[in-house]
Amino acid sequence: CxxxxxxxxxxxxxxxxxxxxxxxxxxxxxxxxxxxHKSIGSQVELKCAIHKNSTFVSEKIHFLAVPEGGCSIACDTLLNCGHKCSKLCHSYDLQHESYMCGETCTKTCSEGHPC
Structure with a gap:
């Protein structure tokens, strides 16, 4: 209580x-x-803050469809390294400041050195 x-x-x-x-x-x-207040039911609607689509959950297994808390659409945000975010939609770290890209960096600096 x-x-x-x-x-x-x-x-x-x-x-x-x-x-x-x-x-x-x-x-x-x-x-x-x-x-x-008609506020009781058998499922909860989770609404993606970014894409505005809904996922309805009534069992714990349904949460697996939205593991990052957004929705099941790929994030695909272009990162500073030139790769795209490989996570599903997520409502946290939208600027990808904490995200660590696992791809090999192919960029070079102004002196021609690789990452």
Whole structure:
């Protein structure tokens, strides 16, 4: 019940609501409030902040479709090294400052030296 008092911007409850309400009186009230607001269901919509498409999850295996937290579209951002990001869409490190490209660098400096 601590999560209910600490939530500031929102809270998703994933689990068996019937089991929760049988274990504690507060969960009966929570369930009723959620039902009144039509905020209870069997799946959660994950919306990609970049591509705006949705992935609906109702089982843990569904999260595998969006392992980086975005969607299942390839990132393909052009990196400073000249290669493209090989990850799936991700909503973190959008500037790719922490991303380490694993490809062999083919660039040369102004003196003609390789990377």
């Amino acid at each position: 601590v999560a209910l008092s600490r939530a500031r911007k929102g809270l998703y409850i994933i689990g068996n609501m019937n089991a929760l309400e049988n274990g504690c009186e507060i969960w009966k009230l929570v369930k009723k409030k959620l039902e009144d």
